[in-house]
Amino acid sequence: MIQEKFTYNFSNIVILGGGISGMGAALLAADRGYKVFLSNRDELSDAFAKALQTHNIPYETGAHTLEKILAASLIVKSPGIPDTAEIIQKATKAGIPVISEIEFAAEHSNETIVAVTGSNGKTTVTSLLGHLFTQAGMDHTMGGNIGKSFAQQVTESPAEVRLLEVSSFQLDGINNFKPKVAVLLNVTPDHLDRYDYKFENYLASKMRIAMNQDQDDYLVYNADDEAIGQALKTTPIRSTLVPFSMTKELEYGASLINNTIKIAIDQTPFTMPLEQLSLKGQHNTANAMAAATTAKLLKIRKETIRQSMQSFQGVEHRLEQVLKINKVQYINDSKATNVNATFYALDSMEQPTVWIVGGVDKGNDYSQLYHLVNKHVKAIVCLGVDNSKIVEAFGSCVEQMVETNSMEDAVRVAYKLANAGDTVLLSPACASFDLFDNYEDRGRQFKKAVRGL
Incomplete structure (x- = not known):
């Protein structure tokens, strides 16, 4: 209906x-x-x-x-x-009626909307698509949950394409918002304090991105994500489903075969070896597949997609290498505001790691991190007003755990705990609002403190 x-x-x-x-x-x-x-x-x-x-x-x-x-x-x-x-x-x-700003802006825009959501990776994918669109010479603006608001973009100038990162909070306030291409990267527990601590409520919020789409629109989604798979069985979707998967070969969609991305959605399949991607790590392979699939749907040339994937430089505050001091690498992953994002960060660590973690807990379940902490983390530096949940969760996982309540203290303690060859990783798994304005402020304070060592 x-x-x-x-x-x-x-x-x-x-x-x-x-x-x-x-x-x-x-x-x-x-x-x-x-x-x-x-x-x-x-x-x-x-x-x-x-x-x-x-x-x-x-x-x-x-x-x-x-x-x-x-x-x-x-x-x-x-x-x-x-x-x-x-x-x-x-x-x-x-x-x-109470609506969100993206709904209000969409009421005043007839342009093509490309909207990206997910618990993790949405800023990387949106930024990668922005890079792709620029390389393709596409008339577009980029923003939403990052950068300029959708409404400000509509006020300032017309564009053929509005590229938006959208959050679940923004999707909660829509009635008519209708993207031509919706990208759903993953759904893992996050912001549960806003959803009565019920994951199904949060999942339903993310699925709203496709609720107004019709048969002329596309939903690019992660076929490896169990929650999305279950939701698709019960949520009426009218748009064309375009899956991407790192675990199975798909006749229609994007697959990872022999360390090569293959996108088969038209008569001219796109292929690209993983080694050519500028972004490294398993989670970034999924991000690249989602972005390349979206670009292909928008008829961007294969060579442009390939060159863009090779030249993209990544996002500030997402596994950002800051400095190496006394043979210790300092990494800023302040954008990891939930457990799943921190999972990716810890999973990518190759050296013994001093982990700076903490902030405003959003109903986090830390148990999925235990094996990674046991494998990679030598010491934990807690950074928050209330660190009790982190102390309780990881107290028995590491020999050294220190509580701090300022970024300067946290970085100074990490400096003392780290030895040559180690990594110091800021990946908080929590929101930032107890001590910082936002995750950007937290990341910049980290980089400033590191540079001040």
């Missing part, structure tokens, strides 16, 4: 949250001539406050004025505000 398109009343828009997505939505609403008001619980950054003043957009900080918010015809909320927040509950009860 085809879902009817949701129609919105844009006469009086309230934006909840004054971060990157909220600012983008406010600027787009003002650009379209709508009445708009932004409400932010905390203080706004100076740059954002100035932007609102420049565009004559009224706003408030420090609190949410209920009367103004409940007078809205439509509320666009920040992904960071949960549906359980009192203000959202009251708005919903009052019958006011």
Whole structure:
């Protein structure tokens, strides 16, 4: 059954949250001539406050004025505000539609949307696709959950293709959002604190990326991911399914055969030996397969795909080699905000590792890391306000474990624990908000502390 398109009343828009997505939505609403008001619980950054003043957009900080918010015809909320927040509950009860910024932006865009989601790898795949599109001379913008918000992109300039990284929080607030190509990389437990600690709720959120697609659209998905496989059996999908697999040869889709990627989706199969990929590691092979398959669907030349895969330099804060000091390699994997991402990082370690871990626990199950910690980790440096769960999980796995609550201390302790030939790995497996603004701030503080040794 085809879902009817949701129609919105844009006469009086309230934006909840004054971060990157909220600012983008406010600027787009003002650009379209709508009445708009932004409400932010905390203080706004100076740059954002100035932007609102420049565009004559009224706003408030420090609190949410209920009367103004409940007078809205439509509320666009920040992904960071949960549906359980009192203000959202009251708005919903009052019958006011509450949507995410990507939904609002999509209502004002007729361009082709390529949307990438997954628990891990989505920034790498989005960035790799951005590199591919640039090399192919494709008129595109890139952003969403990284970089510029979708709404800001729509405000600034037209483009043939909108390449977006999208999170589950953003997908929770869509009704009509419809990508031409949706990419679903993997679904492993993450953000369970936002989903009643139920993995099936989080999985359902990720599957929403394809809910409005039709037979002219594509869902590129990981056929090796059991959770996605189960969800596809029970979720009605109308788009063309395009699988990729590292474990089985597929007649249609992307496969890994004899250390060579093979993509068979049309009359001209694409092949590329793994040794030619600039990105190394098993997880990056899957990322490359997803990106190359998407590029092939968009009719990008095979030679362009091949050259792009060879020249892509990777993403900041994702297994980023920082410095080698006294024959110790320091690696910044601050973007590993969940257990599965840290699993990939630890699995790729080849030397004895001093592991810096910790932050805001999101309902993590650390048991899947035990064998990797036993195999690769010689010492653990905890970095967080509350390290009790990590101490409890790994206390018996290593001989040395030290608790710290600042990046400088963590790096200094790691420096003392590491010997020549070792690796110091920041791969927190947790969110950053206890001690840092975000994972980027955490990664940059790590690099600064390392350079200060």
